[in-house]
Amino acid sequence: xxxxxxxxxxxxxxxxxxxxxxxxxxxxxxxxxxxxxxxxxxxxxxxxxxxxxxxxxxxxxxxxxxxxxxxxxxxxxxxxxxxxxxxxxxxxxxxxxxxxxxxxxxxxxxxxxxxxxxxxxxxxxxxxxxxxxxxxxxxxxxxxxxxxxxxxxxxxxxxxxxxxxxxxxxxxxxxxxxxxxxxxxxxxxxxxxxxxxxxxxxxxxxxxxxxxxxxxxxxxxxxxxxxxxxxxxxxxxxxxxxxxxxxxxxxxxxxxxxxxxxxxxxxxxxxxx
Amino acid sequence: xxxxxxxxxxxxxxxxxxxxxxxxxxxxxxxxxxxxxxxxxxxxxxxxxxxxxxxxxxxxxxxxxxxxxxxxxxxxxxxxxxxxxxxxxxxxxxxxxxxxxxxxxxxxxxxxxxxxxxxxxxxxxxxxxxxxxxxxxxxxxxxxxxxxxxxxxxxxxxxxxxxxxxxxxxxxxxxxxxxxxxxxxxxxxxxxxxxxxxxxxxxxxxxxxxxxxxxxxxxxxxxxxxxxxxxxxxxxxxxxxxxxxxxxxxxxxxxxxxxxxxxxxxxxxxxxxxxxxxxxxxxxxxxxxxxxxxxxxxxxxxxxxxxxxxxxxxxxxxxxxxxxxxxxxxxxxxxxxxxxxxxxxxxxxxxxxxxxxxxxxxxxxx
Numbered sequence: 001x002x003x004x005x006x007x008x009x010x011x012x013x014x015x016x017x018x019x020x021x022x023x024x025x026x027x028x029x030x031x032x033x034x035x036x037x038x039x040x041x042x043x044x045x046x047x048x049x050x051x052x053x054x055x056x057x058x059x060x061x062x063x064x065x066x067x068x069x070x071x072x073x074x075x076x077x078x079x080x081x082x083x084x085x086x087x088x089x090x091x092x093x094x095x096x097x098x099x100x101x102x103x104x105x106x107x108x109x110x111x112x113x114x115x116x117x118x119x120x121x122x123x124x125x126x127x128x129x130x131x132x133x134x135x136x137x138x139x140x141x142x143x144x145x146x147x148x149x150x151x152x153x154x155x156x157x158x159x160x161x162x163x164x165x166x167x168x169x170x171x172x173x174x175x176x177x178x179x180x181x182x183x184x185x186x187x188x189x190x191x192x193x194x195x196x197x198x199x200x201x202x203x204x205x206x207x208x209x210x211x212x213x214x215x216x217x218x219x220x221x222x223x224x225x226x227x228x229x230x231x232x233x234x235x236x237x238x239x240x241x242x243x244x245x246x247x248x249x250x251x252x253x254x255x256x257x258x259x260x261x262x263x264x265x266x267x268x269x270x271x272x273x
Numbered sequence: 274x275x276x277x278x279x280x281x282x283x284x285x286x287x288x289x290x291x292x293x294x295x296x297x298x299x300x301x302x303x304x305x306x307x308x309x310x311x312x313x314x315x316x317x318x319x320x321x322x323x324x325x326x327x328x329x330x331x332x333x334x335x336x337x338x339x340x341x342x343x344x345x346x347x348x349x350x351x352x353x354x355x356x357x358x359x360x361x362x363x364x365x366x367x368x369x370x371x372x373x374x375x376x377x378x379x380x381x382x383x384x385x386x387x388x389x390x391x392x393x394x395x396x397x398x399x400x401x402x403x404x405x406x407x408x409x410x411x412x413x414x415x416x417x418x419x420x421x422x423x424x425x426x427x428x429x430x431x432x433x434x435x436x437x438x439x440x441x442x443x444x445x446x447x448x449x450x451x452x453x454x455x456x457x458x459x460x461x462x463x464x465x466x467x468x469x470x471x472x473x474x475x476x477x478x479x480x481x482x483x484x485x486x487x488x489x490x491x492x493x494x495x496x497x498x499x500x501x502x503x504x505x506x507x508x509x510x511x512x513x514x515x516x517x518x519x520x521x522x523x524x525x526x527x528x529x530x531x532x533x534x535x536x537x538x539x540x541x542x543x544x545x546x547x548x549x550x551x552x553x554x555x556x557x558x559x560x561x562x563x564x565x566x567x568x569x570x571x572x573x574x575x576x577x578x579x580x581x582x583x584x585x586x587x588x589x590x591x592x593x594x595x596x597x598x599x600x601x602x603x604x605x606x607x608x609x610x611x612x613x614x615x616x617x618x619x620x621x622x623x624x625x626x627x628x629x630x631x632x633x634x635x636x637x638x639x
Contacts, residue, residue, distance in 0.1 A: 046579045046581050047368075047369075047370065047555075047556055047558070047578070047579065047580055047581045048556045048557060048558070048578050049577055049578050049579045050577065050578055052577065069457060070456050070457040070458050070617075071637065071638035072308075072635065072636075072637040072638065073637075073638060091286060095283075095286065138327070139312065139327075139639065219312060219313075219314075220639070221310075221312075221611075221639045222639070223638060227638065231617050231638065234313075234549050234616055234617050234618050235458045235459075235549070235572060235576060235617050235618045236549075236552075236572055236573045236575075236576025236577040236578065236618070237458070237576055237577070238576075238577040238578075
């Protein structure tokens with residue numbers, strides 16, 4: 001045993017990486033095994049079988065990309081539909097929350113004017129707007145507006161906080177060097193707000209996914225993962241339901257990673273100012 | 274300079290986003306669209322949706338059809354009987370857990386006796402519109418559905434009440450199952466996974482006519498023998514038999530159920546919004562005996578969650594319709610438009626699929 005440990009010295013970097021991969025793969029394998037056992041145990045008691053076997057879920061997941069279900073949508077069509085709504089709501093939210101947050105953080109008057117309305121609307125859970133927005137904006141635009149509300153407030157608050165958190169010494173330094181008010185804003189305040197903005201974006205993305213799935217379960221046009229999930233549940237095709245859940249998890253990871261890459265690019269770009 | 278470009282780009286993006294969003298709302302997505310779309314709306318909201326132009330039509334059970342017809346909001350394009358003549362619709366489903374309990378079998382027979390008596394009473398009332406029974410029936414129906422008497426009167430014209438289990442009934446169960454498989458909501462594999470060799474094998478085993486045979490010999494009882502937790506659908510006129518069988522005031526203080534020794538309690542969550550939802554409640558053990566459409570009773574037994582139950586009696590045939598806004602004359606006119614359904618897995622959805630596929634058109638989720 002000791003001989004084996006000496007051979008695979010932990011100082012060798014490849015061994016470290018390999019060991020880490022093995023442990024991760026092992027833990028995922030154990031997770032799937034436990035899932036299978038739970039599904040088997042659930043199947044023993046007919047009447048309320050809720051857990052589908054991991055095997056059938058993965059087969060359905062792969063199949064969903066090539067074989068259209070009775071909704072006539074392929075999985076990638078659903079994915080694109082959900083992503084489109086998320087992106088549109090996201091852009092709309094950033095487009096309004098960023099300038100508004102900068103203004104509110106910077107200008108005492110803007111803050112005093114907007115704060116009461118924001119403080120009244122902000123605590124309302126975005127999903128509470130579902131029935132209203134679906135009736136007002138219809139099945140096509142409604143879900144996008146829900147995502148908008150979900151992402152808007154975290155981003156707004158993060159930007160305001162970012163503006164307020166600029167160290168005063170930096171502002172003084174810029175002033176001393178002869179910067180105008182606009183110059184201070186553009187060169188000092190705006191760049192330092194970016195990390196806070198990205199934080200708001202991470203939170204907003206999580207809320208955004210939640211909103212889009214729930215909204216799609218209730219009423220949507222053009223497919224989507226939420227609508228696939230709900231339809232699978234309604235017709236008792238739980239393997240397809242779990243496949244949708246897994247797909248949502250994968251997409252959540254991918255979008256946050258994308259946001260992370262974008263944020264470091266933006267930070268680089270800002271750093272060159 | 275770089276900053277000017279950046280700010281300009283940001284403004285352009287925001288404008289593009291808003292413009293795109295407006296385009297999405299305003300464009301109807303019609304044009305060369307060869308498919309018909311469906312979306313799920315609760316039946317009580319369907320008339321409003323049709324009136325407001327959110328949908329071009331809907332398919333639902335009575336009285337939600339007559340709702341729009343009487344109000345002039347829509348017309349019936351196709352009655353369900355035209356899609357499949359004399360098709361069974363709602364059935365009485367008993368959970369196996371309830372049947373295997375101590376007096377479950379006896380209670381089921383007694384329940385069915387009351388169901389049969391109520392059904393006969395309804396048919397008798399409907400055959401003589403000047404009788405007191407008819408007036409009482411209308412009152413009960415108006416109270417149960419919260420609709421006025423002209424809507425209810427029109428609705429009754431399109432529903433047939435019958436409890437018998439015949440070979441045609443079993444053949445219809447086979448047809449429902451095969452239609453589900455054809456649409457892709459169910460597969461042959463799921464049938465065999467449940468332990469059935471064929472659709473006929475399934476229908477023979479899932480429908481159990483012995484209980485209604487036992488029910489014929491049941492006599493009234495002075496005492497309450499047992500409790501049944503009853504499931505049914507909101508305002509569903511097809512299920513009028515359970516409304517009548519629960520009615521105490523007209524029958525001299527003792528409802529038909531009570532006459533045969535059954536105490537009814539409404540199951541948790543009932544009345545349910547559609548059949549599949551009622552099946553979920555069967556799965557959770559909330560319902561002992563329920564009235565629901567045969568297709569969801571079939572679907573959620575073969576698919577997850579695999580409810581263990583038996584169909585023990587018929588409740589009604591026909592009684593649903595595809596209601597469309599005035600001006601739509603045929604299925605062709607519905608291309609590119611959206612129809613509301615009570616939910617995938619309902620008989621209405623199944624019949625709609627059959628209707629539209631037989632016409633060679635594709636039905637897609639909206």
